[in-house]
Amino acid sequence: MDHSVITVxxxxxxxxxxxQRAPTDGVRHVIEAAVRSPFRWLRSRNQEKxxxxxxxxxxxxxxxxVKRGxxxxxxxxxxxxxxxxxxxxxxxxxxTKGRIQLEGRSASLLEVGTGFHPELTGRENIFLNGAILGMSKEEIKRKFDEIVAFSEIEKFLDTPVKRYSSGMYVRLAFxxxxxxxxxxxxxxxxLAVGDVTFQKKCLGKMQEAQARSRTVLFVSHNLSAVEAFCTRGIVLSKGRVVFDGPTKPAIQHYLDSLRGTRPPSYGDVIDLCAFGSRPDRYPPQLRTLRLYDETGRPLGGNLSAGAGMKATIHVELEQPAANVNAEISFLTLDGDRVCTASSAYEKCRDESRLSGSVVFRCEIPSLPLVAGDYKLNVGLYIGQTEADLVEDAARVAVSWSDYYGTGVAPMHGVFLLNNRWAVATAADMVLA
Ligand SMILES: Nc1ncnc2c1ncn2[C@@H]1O[C@H](COP(=O)(O)OP(=O)(O)O)[C@@H](O)[C@H]1O
Ligand SMILES: [Mg+2]
Incomplete structure (x- = not known):
C-alpha cells in the first residue's frame, strides 16, 4: 500500500x-505590406520575430x-x-526538465481530441485503445459489451468518432x-461535458477503481466531486504546487487563495464562473453578469445616487427547469443586505420550462442609495431552492448626487428616503 506508483x-x-497575428493579417496583407514598403517590412518582420x-x-x-490506491x-x-x-x-x-515514473498500466482520459483516432469508428477505437493499453484482443472482446453499454453509444458504434458530439465522445472515452x-x-x-446522470456513473466507476486499489489522478472544476471522491488534494498555482494534503484543507486553501487574489470588481462584464465565493456544492450555472447605466452604456462601476441601472445575467442551466429566477442583491461592504432585485418579484413572470442558455434582463429605474461602495450578490433560484450563488460578484460605487434637488442629501445611512415635511411653530399649533 505504501508503494509509489507515480513519481514526479x-x-x-x-x-x-x-x-499570433490577427486573422485579418493574412497572406494578402503581408504581401501588400512587403510590396508597398519593402525595407520597413523587413525591419518590422525582424522585430516581430x-x-x-x-x-x-x-x-x-x-x-x-502518489501511492497505490x-x-x-x-x-x-x-x-x-x-x-x-x-x-x-x-x-x-x-x-522540459525533471522526470516522471509510472508503474503499471495507465489509461488517460484527457481533453476531447486526444486518445481517439477521428477517422476510425467507435468500435475500432475501442480495440485500438485496448491494444495501446497492452491488452490482448480476447481481453478486449470480453469487456467490449460492458464498454458499449456504459457509453450508451450503441447505435453509433460503426460511425467514425469524428462525427460524434463531444458528449458521445467523452462517454466512449471514459x-x-x-x-x-x-x-x-x-x-x-x-465531468464538465457529460450530463448529470453520466457524471454520476463516472464517479461510480472511479470509486470502483479505488475499491480495487487502483490509483486515480483526477481534475475537475466540480469541487464537491473532488471532495467526495479524492483522498488527497494537490493545489497548483501558476505551475507550482502550493498545497499538498488531505482533500478538504486543499479545497479550502484553493478557495482562500481565490478570495485573496481576486480584487473586487468594479467592471462591467463579470465572469461568474470562477468565483471562490460560490458554495462548492453548486455547479456554476451563473455565467456572466453585465452592468449598464440607465441608457444602456457600460456602467463603469459608478452610479450617481438615485440613478437607474440595468443588468443582464447569463445563465447556463444544467438541466431543463421550470420557475427559474435570478436575483441581484445589494449589500454594504460590512455585508448587510440593503435591497434585492429579483425576477421572482415580476408580476407577469415567466414560469415556463427553460433549458440551456438563458439571459435575465433586469432594470432598476432608480437606486436610491447613500453615496458609498456596495457589493452585489448574484443568485439563481429554481422553484424555492437556491441553485447557484456568487457573493461579492461585483461592486458599484454610488456617488453623491443632488437627489432631492435641494443641494443637500445625507452622507450617512444606507438609502435615500423619499420624505415630506411641514414645520409649524407653537403659535401655529394653537391656531390649528
Ligand atoms: N501548447 C501550448 N502552448 C503554449 N502554452 C500552453 C500550451 N498548453 C498550455 N499552455 C499554457 O500553459 C498554462 C497551463 O495550462 P494547462 O495545463 O492547460 O492549465 P489548466 O489545465 O490548469 O487550466 C496555461 O497558461 C496555458 O495557456
Ligand atoms: Mg485543463
Whole structure:
C-alpha cells in the first residue's frame, strides 16, 4: 500500500508562445505590406520575430508522488498547469526538465481530441485503445459489451468518432479508459461535458477503481466531486504546487487563495464562473453578469445616487427547469443586505420550462442609495431552492448626487428616503 506508483520529480514545462497575428493579417496583407514598403517590412518582420518568441513556464519544479490506491485531485484555477501535468504523465508531451515514473498500466482520459483516432469508428477505437493499453484482443472482446453499454453509444458504434458530439465522445472515452481496468487512471475535466446522470456513473466507476486499489489522478472544476471522491488534494498555482494534503484543507486553501487574489470588481462584464465565493456544492450555472447605466452604456462601476441601472445575467442551466429566477442583491461592504432585485418579484413572470442558455434582463429605474461602495450578490433560484450563488460578484460605487434637488442629501445611512415635511411653530399649533 505504501508503494509509489507515480513519481514526479522537479518537473518543469516551458512553452514558447508564438504571438499570433490577427486573422485579418493574412497572406494578402503581408504581401501588400512587403510590396508597398519593402525595407520597413523587413525591419518590422525582424522585430516581430523576436517578440514572437516568448518563453512561458507552465510548470515550475513540481514534485509529488502518489501511492497505490490513492485518489488524488489536482486543484487550481484556469491555466494553473493541471492539464499539462496530466499530459506529461500520459506521455502526450515531454517535460522540459525533471522526470516522471509510472508503474503499471495507465489509461488517460484527457481533453476531447486526444486518445481517439477521428477517422476510425467507435468500435475500432475501442480495440485500438485496448491494444495501446497492452491488452490482448480476447481481453478486449470480453469487456467490449460492458464498454458499449456504459457509453450508451450503441447505435453509433460503426460511425467514425469524428462525427460524434463531444458528449458521445467523452462517454466512449471514459467507458474505454475505465473498463480496461488500468492500474492508474488519469482523468481530466470529463465531468464538465457529460450530463448529470453520466457524471454520476463516472464517479461510480472511479470509486470502483479505488475499491480495487487502483490509483486515480483526477481534475475537475466540480469541487464537491473532488471532495467526495479524492483522498488527497494537490493545489497548483501558476505551475507550482502550493498545497499538498488531505482533500478538504486543499479545497479550502484553493478557495482562500481565490478570495485573496481576486480584487473586487468594479467592471462591467463579470465572469461568474470562477468565483471562490460560490458554495462548492453548486455547479456554476451563473455565467456572466453585465452592468449598464440607465441608457444602456457600460456602467463603469459608478452610479450617481438615485440613478437607474440595468443588468443582464447569463445563465447556463444544467438541466431543463421550470420557475427559474435570478436575483441581484445589494449589500454594504460590512455585508448587510440593503435591497434585492429579483425576477421572482415580476408580476407577469415567466414560469415556463427553460433549458440551456438563458439571459435575465433586469432594470432598476432608480437606486436610491447613500453615496458609498456596495457589493452585489448574484443568485439563481429554481422553484424555492437556491441553485447557484456568487457573493461579492461585483461592486458599484454610488456617488453623491443632488437627489432631492435641494443641494443637500445625507452622507450617512444606507438609502435615500423619499420624505415630506411641514414645520409649524407653537403659535401655529394653537391656531390649528
Ligand atoms: N501548447 C501550448 N502552448 C503554449 N502554452 C500552453 C500550451 N498548453 C498550455 N499552455 C499554457 O500553459 C498554462 C497551463 O495550462 P494547462 O495545463 O492547460 O492549465 P489548466 O489545465 O490548469 O487550466 C496555461 O497558461 C496555458 O495557456
Ligand atoms: Mg485543463
Amino acid at each position: 520529480e522537479n518537473l518543469s514545462k516551458r512553452y514558447i508562445i508564438g504571438h 523576436k517578440a514572437q518568441r516568448e518563453e512561458f513556464w507552465a510548470l515550475n519544479d513540481v514534485s509529488f508522488d 490513492e485518489v488524488v485531485g489536482l486543484i487550481g484555477g484556469n491555466g494553473a498547469g493541471k492539464s499539462t501535468i496530466l499530459k506529461i504523465l500520459s506521455r502526450i508531451t515531454e517535460p 467507458a474505454v479508459a475505465a473498463h480496461l481496468d488500468p492500474d492508474i487512471l488519469i482523468v481530466d475535466e470529463v
